[in-house]
Each structure stands twice: as C-alpha cells, then as structure tokens.
Amino acid sequence: MIPTKRVDHIGIAVKDLATVIEFYEKVIGIKCTSIEEVPDQKVKVAFLPCGDSEIELLESTDPEGPVAKFIEKNGEGVQHIAFRVEDLPGKLAELEAAGVRLIDKKPRRGAGGADIAFLHPKGTHGVLLELCQRDSE
C-alpha cells in the first residue's frame, strides 16, 4: 500500500479571509505565510503552518464554487482534511481498484504547486478528503 505520510493541511471555509487570518494570528497565535488564488478551485487560499501541518483558510471567488456552496449549506467551518502522499497517481489507482469513490481520477494543480485530488465524502464516512503530493519532504 502506498503510504500516507501525515496530515498536510486542514481546509477551513471562511467568508472573509482577512478577518479570519487576523483571528488566527492574534488569538490562536499562528502566522499566515502565504496567500494565493487557485482559479481551478474557485478559491483564494491562506496558509498558516502549525508544526508538521498547516491550516488552509479558503475564501470563495465564485458563488458557484465548492467553498461558496459549502458555506451556503453549513456556514463557515472545516471543509476538508488533506493527507500528504508519496505517489498520488499510484494512490488514486489503488483507491479506485478498492472501489473508493473519487472526485478526481487524475491529479489537479493545487495551492503551492502541489498535485491534489479529492475523494467523495459519501465514500469516506462523511469527510471530504484531499490527497496531495509535494516536491518537498
């Protein structure tokens, strides 16, 4: 089985990036190190590293995007959990063979140049899971 290395990030859907970055920096005490737009996912993303993992704050750039739809239904909150894997195409093939419901059969480009793919929450006991592969350890 292709190993999963760690929790890469926790994705949190927010209405206003600046407001929530300020909360995490001033109240929780973790710093935002980068902000970037990922047009493919219709989001603007802020990363706040914390130990081996990061908090990923997600603000929608499009009312039809997945983060806007999530907030409409649930309000702000944890939208996905992302695991770091070593071989994303291989992992996706392995999961497909095991009958897991994939949203992305092939990797897409995520924030920070990562390759990413999502697994459907209906096939993962209720949690939207992202797998990501990065060049760095």
Ligand SMILES: C[C@@H](C(=O)O)C(=O)SCCNC(=O)CCNC(=O)[C@H](O)C(C)(C)COP(=O)(O)OP(=O)(O)OC[C@H]1O[C@@H](n2cnc3c(N)ncnc32)[C@H](O)[C@@H]1OP(=O)(O)O
């Ligand atoms: C930048 C990048 C990165 O890290 O590099 C990112 O993270 S981008 C992060 C944003 N991108 C994404 O989320 C892309 C992948 N997401 C998607 O394709 C979509 O959001 C889906 C997960 C397929 C949901 O689509 P849609 O909202 O159209 O479906 P829906 O509302 O009919 O939901 C179908 C069922 O799934 C549940 N459901 C929907 N979203 C969920 C979520 N985030 N967590 C857990 N369950 C969820 C709904 O409650 C519903 O269950 P019931 O039927 O029981 O009511």
Ligand SMILES: [Co+2]
């Ligand atoms: Co993510």
